[in-house]
Amino acid sequence: MKRITSDIVISGGGVAGLTAAAAFGAAGFSVVIVDPALPVTNAAFEGADLRTTAFLQPAQSFLDDIGLWGRLAEYATPLQVMRIADVSGEGSGARVTADFDAADISDKPFGWNLPNWLLRREMLARLTELPNVEFHAGTGFVSLLPRETEALVMLTGGLQVRAKLVIGADGRHSAVREAADIDVKTHRYGQKAISFAVSHPSPHDNVSTEIHRSGGPFTFVPLPDHEGEPCSAVVWMEKGAEVNRLMALSDEEFESEALTRSAALYGSLTLATRRMVWPIISQVASALSAPRTALVAEAAHVVPPIGAQGLNMSLNDIATLLDLAREHDLGSRKMLDAYQKARHGDIKLRVNGIDALNRASMSNAPFLQDLRVAGIKALHDAAPVRRGLMKLGLGAS
Numbered sequence: 001m002k003r004i005t006s007d008i009v010i011s012g013g014g015v016a017g018l019t020a021a022a023a024f025g026a027a028g029f030s031v032v033i034v035d036p037a038l039p040v041t042n043a044a045f046e047g048a049d050l051r052t053t054a055f056l057q058p059a060q061s062f063l064d065d066i067g068l069w070g071r072l073a074e075y076a077t078p079l080q081v082m083r084i085a086d087v088s089g090e091g092s093g094a095r096v097t098a099d100f101d102a103a104d105i106s107d108k109p110f111g112w113n114l115p116n117w118l119l120r121r122e123m124l125a126r127l128t129e130l131p132n133v134e135f136h137a138g139t140g141f142v143s144l145l146p147r148e149t150e151a152l153v154m155l156t157g158g159l160q161v162r163a164k165l166v167i168g169a170d171g172r173h174s175a176v177r178e179a180a181d182i183d184v185k186t187h188r189y190g191q192k193a194i195s196f197a198v199s200h201p202s203p204h205d206n207v208s209t210e211i212h213r214s215g216g217p218f219t220f221v222p223l224p225d226h227e228g229e230p231c232s233a234v235v236w237m238e239k240g241a242e243v244n245r246l247m248a249l250s251d252e253e254f255e256s257e258a259l260t261r262s263a264a265l266y267g268s269l270t271l272a273t274r275r276m277v278w279p280i281i282s283q284v285a286s287a288l289s290a291p292r293t294a295l296v297a298e299a300a301h302v303v304p305p306i307g308a309q310g311l312n313m314s315l316n317d318i319a320t321l322l323d324l325a326r327e328h329d330l331g332s333r334k335m336l337d338a339y340q341k342a343r344h345g346d347i348k349l350r351v352n353g354i355d356a357l358n359r360a361s362m363s364n365a366p367f368l369q370d371l372r373v374a375g376i377k378a379l380h381d382a383a384p385v386r387r388g389l390m391k392l393g394l395g396a397s
């Protein structure tokens with residue numbers, strides 16, 4: 001059995017766990033980060049996460065502070081306009097289109113889009129620059145024993161770490177959350193998302209477009225050109241049975257269905273990646289902390305992929321935890337109580353808000369669709385409401 005000591009153990013080397021390791025490592029804390037899976041850092045390899053993350057504006061300065069933005073900037077596609085289109089009426093043309101332009105509230109874009117596999121590659125490269133961060137790929141969290149001044153963390157392979165703070169960043173089925181005996185409230189929508197990238201003849205002009213009909217939104221998020229053609233990441237949400245049908249189609253048949261569902265916004269669509277399926281749930285942990293333990297990211301909250309909130313909320317978790325770690329005795333009850341107080345309310349508010357948006361987007365009842373159209377128009381046409389909403393979407397509370 002091997003025993004080591006560290007300030008912090010992070011369980012989970014997904015995008016959130018790697019960001020937390022870079023953040024705490026850059027701040028001078030010693031960090032051991034573990035993940036039973038080996039990181040996949042090439043889009044062409046089996047198991048690559050082909051989703052993209054739209055980082056919202058406030059994420060940029062945080063990623064910069066922790067030494068990540070400099071590595072990511074050259075690959076990031078700016079998102080200048082968020083467009084909502086509702087095509088639930090007759091025919092395939094848009095019934096209502098509302099543009100939310102970042103220029104209304106700021107001289108910066110709303111955010112920047114980056115592929116998840118590339119984030120992992122660049123984040124891992126950053127960790128190699130931090131001598132106080134050890135990444136143990138192929139090692140999993142097993143259990144923890146909290147004590148007065150530290151926790152004893154048991155890992156696979158017989159490794160034990162004594163640490164002041166354990167961060168659970170190990171996803172929606174978090175082993176740390178379970179070990180800390182923290183409950184979750186889960187809502188299942190019977191919905192799934194298909195994520196993929198497409199090239200198309202018309203340019204996206206750095207506009208991200210959410211197209212609503214029924215079943216859930218179909219969202220284009222801008223990417224750099226692919227083989228000389230404009231390219232976008234797509235998240236297409238539908239009921240589970242419809243997703244199963246779409247996934248069984250050939251590429252050509254799928255492209256044709258996607259063209260119809262997108263109301264031919266950018267013209268014909270050609271797949272630039274494989275298609276991947278993600279189950280859609282809402283989930284909130286009943287608490288964000290337990291003795292010597294803090295939960296961040298999907299270990300603490302899961303939302304449907306609407307409004308690019310998921311990982312952006314996670315960055316707020318990590319930034320808050322880091323601020324508190326600088327102010328308090330690391331992993332102390334005072335620090336963890338302050339974390340719970342600072343984040344749990346905002347998380348519950350956003351999870352409920354996205355849940356409501358998702359239910360409205362799923363609906364195929366004509367009355368509710370009319371209400372949705374009227375709602376989009378009203379929110380957009382009142383300029384102060386529109387600007388307030390945009391700020392709220394970016395993370396203002």
Ligand SMILES: Cc1cc2nc3c(=O)[nH]c(=O)nc-3n(C[C@H](O)[C@H](O)[C@H](O)COP(=O)(O)OP(=O)(O)OC[C@H]3O[C@@H](n4cnc5c(N)ncnc54)[C@H](O)[C@@H]3O)c2cc1C
Nearest residue numbers: 012014015016054140141170171297298305308310311312
């Ligand atoms: C289709 C789709 C599109 C999305 N788009 C956006 C977007 O544009 N913007 C945005 O902000 N968010 C977006 N999200 C949400 C975002 O992708 C997630 O919030 C984020 O990827 C989750 O990261 P995570 O690190 O918390 O979890 P995961 O990526 O699930 O990572 C958890 C890690 O923990 C590891 N693990 C599991 N068990 C153990 C164990 N016992 N010990 C140690 N490690 C363990 C796993 O191997 C995994 O690597 C999207 C989500 C979906 C489904």
